[in-house]
Amino acid sequence: MGWENLLLGFQVALQPFNLGLAVLGITLGTIIGVLPGLGGANGVAILLPLTFSMNPTSAIILLTSLYWGALFGGAITSILFNIPGEPWSVATTFDGYPMARNGQGGEALTAAFTSSFVGALFSVVLITLFAPLLAEIALKFGPPEFFAIQLLTFSSFIGLGGGNPIKSLVAILIGFILASAGLDIVTGQLRLTFGITELMKGFDFIIAVIGLFGIGEILLSVEEGLAFRGVSARINPTVVWQTWKILPRYYRTFIRSAFIGFWMGFKPGGATPASFMSYAFARRFSRNPERFGQGEIEGVVAPETAAHAAGGASLLPMITLGIPGSPTAAVMLGGLIIWGLQPGPMLFR
Amino acid sequence: MRTADLTTALILIAGGALVIWDSLRLGIGWGTDGPQSGFFPFWLAVLLVGACAAIALQARRRASRAPFITRAQARPVLSTLLPSAGFVLLTQFIGLYVAAMLFMGFYMRWFGRYGWIPVALLSVLFPVLTFVVFEKWFLVPMPKGPLEAWLGY
Numbered sequence: 001m002g003w004e005n006l007l008l009g010f011q012v013a014l015q016p017f018n019l020g021l022a023v024l025g026i027t028l029g030t031i032i033g034v035l036p037g038l039g040g041a042n043g044v045a046i047l048l049p050l051t052f053s054m055n056p057t058s059a060i061i062l063l064t065s066l067y068w069g070a071l072f073g074g075a076i077t078s079i080l081f082n083i084p085g086e087p088w089s090v091a092t093t094f095d096g097y098p099m100a101r102n103g104q105g106g107e108a109l110t111a112a113f114t115s116s117f118v119g120a121l122f123s124v125v126l127i128t129l130f131a132p133l134l135a136e137i138a139l140k141f142g143p144p145e146f147f148a149i150q151l152l153t154f155s156s157f158i159g160l161g162g163g164n165p166i167k168s169l170v171a172i173l174i175g176f177i178l179a180s181a182g183l184d185i186v187t188g189q190l191r192l193t194f195g196i197t198e199l200m201k202g203f204d205f206i207i208a209v210i211g212l213f214g215i216g217e218i219l220l221s222v223e224e225g226l227a228f229r230g231v232s233a234r235i236n237p238t239v240v241w242q243t244w245k246i247l248p249r250y251y252r253t254f255i256r257s258a259f260i261g262f263w264m265g266f267k268p269g270g271a272t273p274a275s276f277m278s279y280a281f282a283r284r285f286s287r288n289p290e291r292f293g294q295g296e297i298e299g300v301v302a303p304e305t306a307a308h309a310a311g312g313a314s315l316l317p318m319i320t321l322g323i324p325g326s327p328t329a330a331v332m333l334g335g336l337i338i339w340g341l342q343p344g345p346m347l348f349r
Numbered sequence: 350m351r352t353a354d355l356t357t358a359l360i361l362i363a364g365g366a367l368v369i370w371d372s373l374r375l376g377i378g379w380g381t382d383g384p385q386s387g388f389f390p391f392w393l394a395v396l397l398v399g400a401c402a403a404i405a406l407q408a409r410r411r412a413s414r415a416p417f418i419t420r421a422q423a424r425p426v427l428s429t430l431l432p433s434a435g436f437v438l439l440t441q442f443i444g445l446y447v448a449a450m451l452f453m454g455f456y457m458r459w460f461g462r463y464g465w466i467p468v469a470l471l472s473v474l475f476p477v478l479t480f481v482v483f484e485k486w487f488l489v490p491m492p493k494g495p496l497e498a499w500l501g502y
Contacts (some may be wrong), residue, residue: 166400170397173396184386191370191375194371219426
């Protein structure tokens with residue numbers, strides 16, 4: 001059952017038109033990921049309106065490719081500029097940038113994109129096999145179970161948010177209050193509209209994401225200044241081939257990081273802790289932990305594999321339960337609803 | 350940090366008070382068929398006010414005196430934020446496309462210090478492109494102003 005779906009998915013994805021869209025998405029995504037201040041979530045949010053005229057499958061392919069491209073673009077800036085483009089590429093800078101400074105930039109980039117591929121493929125296979133199972137369980141869910149899951153999600157926002165937990169709570173409350181504006185679907189009364197007609201529909205989710213998250217990120221990157229101190233790297237087929245010959249030695253790191261990433265990816269904000277945890281584990285189990293931080297290739301492999309496995313896994317709770325596991329998944333959730341697909345257990349019926 | 354925390358907390362408390370006021374108008378009790386319309390917003394706003402009060406107390410007691418933002422950092426942020434706000438305001442009066450043209454031209458020239466040729470090219474071509482994409486291709490009406498009306502749209 002699961003394997004047939006996986007094959008069917010690959011057949012659809014490998015059609016020339018969809019493959020072209022994927023290439024376009026990855027190219028755009030890489031550019032977006034390299035540009036500071038524009039990450040996967042912003043990129044998907046900006047391109048979302050352009051996909052409304054496509055059929056949903058192609059639109060999903062374009063947006064997910066964009067997402068992966070942005071993830072990898074974040075790795076490029078981490079390695080060459082020591083500037084993580086995304087929170088989960090922070091761990092990649094620990095060894096990626098030293099490698100680039102030692103003149104091994106090409107090797108680091110090869111390790112990064114190979115690990116991304118392994119991590120992403122792993123989580124795609126697992127998602128396809130597990131999603132129907134999880135949806136099956138989710139169908140038996142009633143209001144108490146959904147309340148429990150939502151409570152867990154929002155509690156982990158506060159727990160994993162880092163920084164001041166009260167501020168995380170305030171941010172969540174503002175979101176709830178914004179969501180309660182407009183027509184009350186139970187009583188039919190207008191609330192918090194203060195006589196403004198535009199507020200009757202409430203605050204649109206996409207507008208909240210772009211306005212609060214997107215513009216905030218852009219202002220933050222303007223504040224930090226856009227100065228680059230880059231290291232140039234040469235990448236050619238020989239370097240790629242040489243690196244590919246070493247990489248199988250780290251199969252343990254690959255497997256361990258993929259599992260860490262997939263497991264952590266379920267939870268909101270999972271990719272960032274997954275990459276750090278995977279880096280820490282790789283260092284712990286390494287035969288020469290003292291070389292970490294000075295340009296160890298394993299230090300690039302571990303966080304990249306985990307971040308990409310987590311990136312895929314964060315889509316799993318979104319499509320089966322309707323709860324997004326990452327900001328990008330949240331924007332895509334909006335897209336799915338607009339295309340007429342109601343994410344949640346019923347999607348699998 | 351202290352001033353920034355205190356100001357944000359006070360603004361949010363004012364916002365919370367507004368929500369509480371509107372919820373009281375709708376009724377915050379339990380009606381015959383379940384919670385009244387003001388029930389959820391009321392308790393959310395009460396929690397918000399409480400959390401903000403806690404932040405304000407924390408800030409008063411032990412926040413660092415380090416500045417939230419330095420003058421050198423504030424300059425680029427404001428020079429991005431203010432034109433963007435102006436762009437949104439202008440959109441109401443002269444339409445999205447003309448406002449986008451003015452905003453891009455101004456921002457590229459003033460903040461990016463590009464030459465006049467790329468400024469003119471991009472700030473004209475981009476709005477024209479979005480116009481074609483939204484109005485012609487997707488048939489999504491966007492806010493339009495006198496220029497579009499003069500052109501017959």
